[in-house]
Amino acid sequence: MSDFDAVMLSYDEPIADRLHARLQRVLGTRVKRLHGVQGMRRAYRLAAEVTDSEQFLLADGDFVIATEFDLGSVAPLAEGVAMRVWRARNPLNGLIYGYGGLKLIRRSALRQLGDAVDVLAALPGRAEFVADVAGTTRINQSPYHAWKAGFRECAMLARGSEYGMDDGEATDRIKAWTDGAEGEYAEYATAGAREGIAFAAEAAHFPHLFDQLNDPAWLFSRFTAGHAEQAVAG
Structure with a gap:
């Protein structure tokens, strides 16, 4: 059993319910969910309040986790690292990078969010981007x-x-x-x-x-x- 909680943030994505169920099935654990929260910065801050672990997995409402993703192999964040990002595939243009990817993030960092247009770029601490692909970002739901x-x-x-x-x-x-x-x-x-x-x-x-x-x-x-x-x- 992993020591990491998992949270999905969804807003209005048409197939978010199915992707949430898939996330739970692949991870083999309950995935908490925040849905329809107005304001991206507010949603991230609320995510910090629903988790019971200092470090937790965070997925968007359009993230399709790969079936081979192994939660048990996820290592904790090192000192000074606020967030780890796994890459995701874009199904339309073939790009594979951090956009829409799965994240391991510190609850304490989310509680100290600064100001940035890309909200998670305002975390206090370093972002770590890894080469592994954790799934697909299903941006084309409508x-x-x-x-x-x-x-x-x-x-x-x-x-x-x-x-x-x-x-x-x-x-x-x-x-x-x-x-x-x-x-x-x-x-x-x-x-x-x-x-x-x-x-x-x-x-x-x-x-x-x-x-x-x-x-x-x-x-x-x-x-x-x-x-x-x-x-x-x-």
């Missing part, structure tokens, strides 16, 4: 969710990674998001990625606008303003 994934990620990449990613790597990832993709609702992810870059250029002169990337109501309004008819037709 046209809106695919669009939102591309929009938020490329807006943040275009703004400049808060994890210290070099410009060349960020450029390569943006290219993969914007070049087109294959799979269900792929066109929405591509459109969102291109629109996210445009948004980053607009917001560069008004940095506070980047906070809108963590506002679900604003994101949905932005999507429906440009894509509602296509989404319904599709």
Whole structure:
């Protein structure tokens, strides 16, 4: 039996119930769940309050854990490390990196979150990124969710990674998001990625606008303003 708790954070993902059940089955333990919490920073802070262990696994509501993931082999975080991130596959553009990946995180670090657009980049302590792939980030559960994934990620990449990613790597990832993709609702992810870059250029002169990337109501309004008819037709 692992000493780590596990928590899923979901908001409005259509298949989150199934992914939560899968997470419990693969990990072989109960996975606590926070659903529909308004405000990303608030949701992460609440996650720290529902766990009973100082270090715990944290999964998003669109994370499909790989069946071979072995909870028993997970080592505790080293001193000074606030979070470990396993990589995830993007089913639309083939990218494999930390975006949407499984995390092992310190409860005490979440209680001290600073200010950052990418909320977990504000943890006090070092982030550790490992090469192992823990699953798939199922961003394409609907046209809106695919669009939102591309929009938020490329807006943040275009703004400049808060994890210290070099410009060349960020450029390569943006290219993969914007070049087109294959799979269900792929066109929405591509459109969102291109629109996210445009948004980053607009917001560069008004940095506070980047906070809108963590506002679900604003994101949905932005999507429906440009894509509602296509989404319904599709």
